[in-house]
Amino acid sequence: MNFDLGEEHRILRDTVREFAEKEIMPYGKEYDESGEYPWDILKKAAKLGYVAADIPEEYGGAGMDYLGCAIIAEEFARADSSIGSAVLTASLGCPMVRYFGTDEQKERYLPPVVKGETPSAIAITEPDAGSDVQAIKTRADKVDGGWKLNGTKTFITNGSISDWVVILAKTDPNAGYRGISAFLVETDWEGYEARRIKKMGLNCHDTAEIYLKDVFVPEDYLIGQENFGFYQLMRFFNESRVFVGAVQLGMAVGAYERALEYAKQRKAFGRPLIDHQAIQFKLADMWKDIEAARLLVYKSAWLIDQGKANPALSSAAKLFASEAAVKVTYEALQIFGGYGYSKEYDIERFYRDVRVGTIYEGTSEIQRLIIARVLAGKLKF
Ligand SMILES: Cc1cc2nc3c(=O)[nH]c(=O)nc-3n(C[C@H](O)[C@H](O)[C@H](O)COP(=O)(O)OP(=O)(O)OC[C@H]3O[C@@H](n4cnc5c(N)ncnc54)[C@H](O)[C@@H]3O)c2cc1C
Missing domain, CATH: 2.40.110.10 (Butyryl-CoA Dehydrogenase, subunit A, domain 2)
Known part of the structure; x- marks a missing residue:
């Protein structure tokens, strides 16, 4: 067993992080307030091969493995919960075309998404x-x-x-x-x-x-x-749920890191917040949930890359990461106190954006049903 990401994925993480911190992070508030779709950021991300990154090179994509896509998702959502996920979800329609479409359909419809011309x-x-x-x-x-x-x-x-x-x-x-x-x-x-x-x-x-x-x-x-649309959809969900899990994980990381930094700066009762045990416990639990979510997301992405996608694990990754992310952003906002509730900081946006994670791409209740069906031997794969 090897939990090391490997050089290729480590370099990917560093370069995506650099891009996301420069091109996404500073603009979250602006796009949240205007409500405009971030076309310019989509185009910049597409230029570097970060949009629909798993699309094979013959259709203009980066041909990246699924673990790589999960890393991009995590980094984009960490930088900003709104813009990050808006750019990431540009690829939503692609897997059905990629896996089940004809050559003509793939040639015509995949390249414009990869280039950032259309989501x-x-x-x-x-x-x-x-x-x-x-x-x-x-x-x-x-x-x-x-x-x-x-x-x-x-x-x-x-x-x-x-x-x-x-x-x-x-x-x-x-x-x-x-x-x-x-x-x-x-x-x-x-x-x-x-x-x-x-x-x-x-x-x-x-x-x-x-x-x-x-x-x-x-x-x-x-x-x-x-x-056969329903069966095709099940294959789609095996992957898309891991992707959503990675997005939710990224939002949790973004909220946690912002709260950690704030807890070091802000003082109460003459000491930084981080010196108060109640705050330390919150941060410890947030970190622990993030680590566990990442293990589930990366393992299910790795299984997809091995050609062994496991619907129970994909559901578990999505379920755990999205519920953990809701908890983590809740506690992050608490650590910010009144400022967390104001529009001055990113946390209130992360808190609102993260909430949909337990609803879309199949609710938490539906993920539990899928896991239970696999456990009972009623859903074979
Ligand atoms: C921001 C956003 C983006 C979305 N994007 C897309 C998209 O791109 N494409 C798309 O097709 N859809 C999209 N959706 C829809 C999303 O996938 C659905 O909202 C979700 O699947 C739940 O369906 P529903 O809202 O009809 O809730 P319902 O199915 O009506 O469920 C309501 C509640 O009942 C629970 N429930 C339902 N059945 C059971 C059961 N058997 N046992 C226990 N509990 C149950 C649910 O878990 C939920 O808590 C999006 C939704 C949102 C909010």
Whole structure:
């Protein structure tokens, strides 16, 4: 067993950190307040190969392993919880195309994301179907030369700014999860409309409700196999949950480091905060949770790189890292006292941004269900 990152990943961490501290960290407050998507930072990150870094070189990507992607995610979110995750989630639609798309689809849709020309998106959730994916109602009805899509999707990251979106729709409405397929849809096609949703955090993210009215999707825009969308999605989640775990880990590290620094500077009762045992205990617990989250995230990323993705471990990484990150930012804000509650410091933003981690990409309750199913032998992989 070797817990050493290795030279390649250590150099990656150092160079990504340098970029993130210079190009992301100073701008968090500004983007949080304006609510604008950080296009300029996306482009800069893309130039260095940090956007959708796992995309193979033949499609313009860095061809990075998943551990490398997790390191980038951690460093970006550490630098700033809002901008970091906005840039990282530009890759959201790519895995479905990369793993199940045709060569033409990959050649056409992956390079613009890698270059930072457009983010991508994946639309699963609907107003009446979130955790229960098989309950989606968006329909894809067969017509001459393709499909007609009708339905509403909600909470879709990048739904109103991406050039293209992967849409999950029912191709056989009577077959439950065996009747779902994935489609590539360009957002300027007739019948596609999107409206941005306001949220408590991640203000510079685009999160949208999407309306599909008789959107014609040509035959060759089906991704993978008809009625296999749910199975494709499970493969997608094995990786995306580790990625989200890495983002949440980064937010926890960012909040912890800021609180540690503050605890050394700020004095109460004639001594720095860090000399008070109650504060020391908080910091010790925060550090311990971060170390444990990192082990889970890195191990599940490493398993993906070995071709041995483990859905229970991917879920555990996402579950543990996101719950730990919520706890860590809570305590970090507490250490800042009244200043933590003010807009003067980054902590209140981290505290708001981190909260969604236990909800998106499958809630904590759903992650526990998946782990339990694997333990009971009901979910094989
Ligand atoms: C900022 C943001 C970005 C998002 N981005 C995307 C995106 O890009 N694409 C996309 O498709 N979706 C996206 N989502 C949607 C997200 O994935 C869903 O919100 C999430 O899956 C939960 O679904 P829901 O909100 O419908 O909650 P529900 O499924 O209605 O669940 C409500 C509560 O009930 C619990 N619950 C549900 N079923 C069970 C059960 N069987 N046992 C125990 N508890 C249960 C849940 O854990 C939760 O606590 C995003 C959401 C947010 C907030």
